[in-house]
Structure formats: C-alpha cells, structure tokens
Amino acid sequence: xxxxxxxxxxxxxxxxxxxxxxxxxxxxxxxxxxxxxxxxxxxxxxxxxxxxxxxxxxxxxxxxxxxxxxxxxxxxxxxxxxxxxxxxxxxxxxxxxxxxxxxxxxxxxxxxxxxxxxxxxxxxxxxxxxxxxxxxxxxxxxxxxxxxxxxxxxxxxxxxxxxxxxxxxxxxxxxxxxxxxxxxxxx
Ligand code: 5GP
Ligand code: MG
Numbered sequence: 001x002x003x004x005x006x007x008x009x010x011x012x013x014x015x016x017x018x019x020x021x022x023x024x025x026x027x028x029x030x031x032x033x034x035x036x037x038x039x040x041x042x043x044x045x046x047x048x049x050x051x052x053x054x055x056x057x058x059x060x061x062x063x064x065x066x067x068x069x070x071x072x073x074x075x076x077x078x079x080x081x082x083x084x085x086x087x088x089x090x091x092x093x094x095x096x097x098x099x100x101x102x103x104x105x106x107x108x109x110x111x112x113x114x115x116x117x118x119x120x121x122x123x124x125x126x127x128x129x130x131x132x133x134x135x136x137x138x139x140x141x142x143x144x145x146x147x148x149x150x151x152x153x154x155x156x157x158x159x160x161x162x163x164x165x166x167x168x169x170x171x172x173x174x175x176x177x178x179x180x181x182x183x184x185x186x187x
Contacts, residue, residue: 005169006176012155013148013172018130019053021147025128026057028145029098032126036096038062039122043069043113045167046102049159050130050147054100062098065090071109082112093121102159104129104146107137114141130158131172148172 004011037060042051044066055064068085097117101110114125128145135152150172156162157169166175 007166008157008169008173009176011171011173012150013158015170018147018158018171022054022057025054025145025147026059029058029128030060032144033060033096033098038098039090039092039095040064040098040100041090041092041113041117042066043099043101043109046159046161047100047130049167050102051100054128065092067113069109069113071112082109084116089116089120092117094123097122097125099125099127101127101129102131103155104132104137104141104143105135107139107141110143111139111141131155131160 040051040055040062042048042064051064055062067090070083070085072081072083099110099113099117101113104110110127110129114127117125126145127141127143128147129143130147132143132146132149133152134149153174154162155172156166156175157171157173159167160172161167162175166173
C-alpha cells in the first residue's frame with residue numbers, strides 16, 4: 001500500500017472501506033435529522049479526520065463546533081475525570097447536537113461531554129464514533145452511530161495518534177511493538 005509506513009504492523013480498516021461506511025452513516029444521520037438545523041460538536045484532535053469526511057457526506061444544514069477535552073485515564077481512583085480546556089463552551093441551548101469522537105473506549109469522554117451538553121441546555125444529544133472497542137464500558141453511554149467495532153487493541157491513523165503522530169494516515173492500523181534494545185555484550 002502506498003501510504004504504508006514502517007512503524008505500522010498491519011492495516012485494520014482501509015480507506016475505501018471507511019469511505020463506504022461513512023456513506024451509510026451519513027444516510028442514517030440524514031434520516032434521523034430530517035428538519036432541524038444541527039449543531040455538530042467535534043472532539044479535538046482525534047475526531048478531526050472522521051468529522052471532515054463524514055460531514056461532507058451529510059446533506060443537511062449544520063453548524064460545526066470544536067471542543068478540546070483532556071481525559072485522565074487509569075492510575076488513580078479518581079481517574080475518569082474529563083477536563084474542558086476551552087474558554088468558551090459552544091452555545092447549544094435548545095439545539096439538537098451531534099457529538100463526534102474518534103473512538104469509544106471506556107466511554108468516559110462521551111459520557112462526560114454529553115452530560116455537559118445536556119446541562120448547557122441541548123435539546124437532544126446524539127453521538128457518533130468511527131470506532132468502538134468491543135469491551136465492557138467503565139460508564140454507561142448511548143452511542144447512536146458506530147462506524148466499526150474493533151477488538152481491544154491500540155490503533156492509530158485516520159485521526160488517532162500515538163504520541164501526537166500518525167493522525168494523517170488514511171487508514172486505521174496497528175503499530176509495531178517498540179523495538180527491543182539488545183544490550184551490548186560487556187567485556
Ligand atoms: P474513553 O473516554 O472512551 O475511554 O476514550 C476515548 C479517548 O481515548 C479517545 O478519544 C482517544 O483519544 C483515546 N483512545 C482510546 N483508545 C484508543 C486507541 O486505541 N488509540 C488511540 N490512538 N487513542 C485511543
Ligand atoms: Mg482523543
């Protein structure tokens with residue numbers, strides 16, 4: 001594959017397959033939101049690529065807003081905190097909101113952001129993710145549109161990063177394990 005780079009072990013979902021799935025998701029969204037002008041809330045940076053490709057397929061009047069959130073996962077008992085990093089929260093009062101994220105893992109991010117959107121007066125909040133990991137969620141969260149269910153492994157590409165890299169890959173892939181350093185024989 002021309003976009004294949006050394007660090008990728010295998011392609012999980014290629015560009016053409018993603019494109020076809022986005023066509024179908026766009027039709028579902030059009031069907032579910034026949035009239036109302038929508039506010040689409042995009043979670044940065046992971047959902048950028050997904051949002052750009054999905055929303056250009058949706059033949060509805062909509063507005064785009066972006067949110068920066070930080071999730072603190074693992075580690076302590078208080079993990080699962082989601083911090084809102086923007087100075088302003090999008091105006092969603094009385095609006096139908098479609099929330100977009102790259103991947104549903106523990107569910108904490110979407111749970112926290114949808115709750116905040118409801119607190120801010122959104123009329124209804126629907127969520128769409130490109131990927132959902134097939135594993136139990138730490139919190140209950142309803143997601144109306146799922147692109148692909150994947151196994152519980154770490155993926156990159158199509159918006160998803162590892163240490164800030166690989167977001168621009170046009171496919172979803174799995175990284176090679178980090179190189180093992182063989183110790184120099186000591187004399
Ligand atoms: P959740 O709050 O559902 O546990 O996690 C969602 C966030 O965790 C995603 O927006 C993403 O940033 C990150 N994440 C979870 N799984 C993966 C993965 O396999 N690859 C990458 N790159 N990020 C992931
Ligand atoms: Mg993310």
